[in-house]
Amino acid sequence: MIGSQAFVALQRSDGTLEAYTSPIDTYGTTLVKGDLSFPVHDVSAQNINGQVIIFARFELPMNGSNVVNHVWQGPLQDDDTPGSHGMSGDNLRSFGTLNFHSGKTVAISSHNVKLNSRSKIKIAHGIINAVSWGMMMPLGVVLARLRYLPLQEYPALWFNLHIYCQSIAYFLGIAGGGLGFYLGRQSSSSVKQHTCHRYIGGALLVLATLQVLAHRLRPSKEHKHRVYWNIYHWCSGYGTIIMGILNCFKGFQMMEVGIWKSAYIAFLASLAFVAAVLEVSRCYLNVNKGTATPEGVSANGIEDKA
Structure with a gap:
């Protein structure tokens, strides 16, 4: 969605696993590399038992908030370019909140979310x-x-x-x-x-x-x-x-x-x-x-x- 600050992990055709950041400013994005709206350091990814895990260090906003909304999608790609995810079913239900202070994640029930x-x-x-x-x-x-x-x-x-x-x-x-x-x-x-x-x-x-x-x-x-x-x-x-x-x-x-x-x-x-x-x-x-x-x-x- 437009305005998202994305962390991307991409399996290249040569077998290497690349991790980077990408700000999304259009519906037709191809997730090109770019800086996010907040400082990010040491982005990497590992494929562990068929699951890709992204690691990164980033600085929290200065407004004191420790809770962020987050979404996740994947895997879908065309050669070395990330593909577009679906617009229904689990693709629309893959979102929740992440508390950086407690380390807990909370799934958001879809019926409690206002429709855009x-x-x-x-x-x-x-x-x-x-x-x-x-x-x-x-x-x-x-x-x-x-x-x-x-x-x-x-x-x-x-x-x-x-x-x-x-x-x-x-x-x-x-x-x-x-x-x-x-x-x-x-x-x-x-x-x-x-x-x-x-x-x-x-x-x-x-x-x-x-x-x-x-x-x-x-x-x-x-x-x-x-x-x-x-x-x-x-x-x-x-x-x-x-x-x-x-x-x-x-x-x-x-x-x-x-x-x-x-x-x-x-x-x-x-x-x-x-x-x-x-x-x-x-x-x-x-x-x-x-x-x-x-x-x-x-x-x-x-x-x-x-």
């Missing part, structure tokens, strides 16, 4: 995108299957629910995607580690935007090219759903939030069950009423709303 602005943005990014891409988009598809039910009094109900649900999901997804790109610009290490998550998010925004534009250019039901529009709408729509769900699981993996992942799986299972019930209802109605397809739906099952 970046952590709040990350949480908001995850919640917004999980709700929009991961929940509302699939829900919109299931709502569209209400067209198979005999709702003569409300013939456009399924269409309006489908459009409103996915429109809200789209605009929420725009907001969540913007937060994601902001987080990426603020931390180069995050971008390098989560490239797949970032690319899927970008593809989602592009594909969903094309869906919105295609809706504005939708030909009439009698137009000869309407069937091609239906096929495009179906393919791009389900492509968006699949990528949205995949990226949600990528996010859960990055943040290591197992309980939310389990809850999301339960939501998807419930949604799949509802979709299956609606499909069975459609087949039952078709068999008993002798109707091939409901009004406004093409023979291939693709929505054909005017």
Whole structure:
């Protein structure tokens, strides 16, 4: 983190173990050698039974404080250059306090620590995108299957629910995607580690935007090219759903939030069950009423709303 005063131990490619200090003043730091904000002497390191221990002597601040906050990370490096550590799980829990007077260390419980602005943005990014891409988009598809039910009094109900649900999901997804790109610009290490998550998010925004534009250019039901529009709408729509769900699981993996992942799986299972019930209802109605397809739906099952 910016402002940290780092002690670094690096295993060189020739087998030597080097220890030095490095002040961190940017998120994209490569931990180059440099003087810290306080005097440090005799920095060295040893590899003992596979564990690297850093030794150093340094002078305490003149304000009389004997307690400092400290964090630790590693090992991760690319050849002779220190690598970027992860941004989730144990990487975010590796911190505590060190009392130089008593020599005791105290681990800090993560729930007693106030979230910084970046952590709040990350949480908001995850919640917004999980709700929009991961929940509302699939829900919109299931709502569209209400067209198979005999709702003569409300013939456009399924269409309006489908459009409103996915429109809200789209605009929420725009907001969540913007937060994601902001987080990426603020931390180069995050971008390098989560490239797949970032690319899927970008593809989602592009594909969903094309869906919105295609809706504005939708030909009439009698137009000869309407069937091609239906096929495009179906393919791009389900492509968006699949990528949205995949990226949600990528996010859960990055943040290591197992309980939310389990809850999301339960939501998807419930949604799949509802979709299956609606499909069975459609087949039952078709068999008993002798109707091939409901009004406004093409023979291939693709929505054909005017």
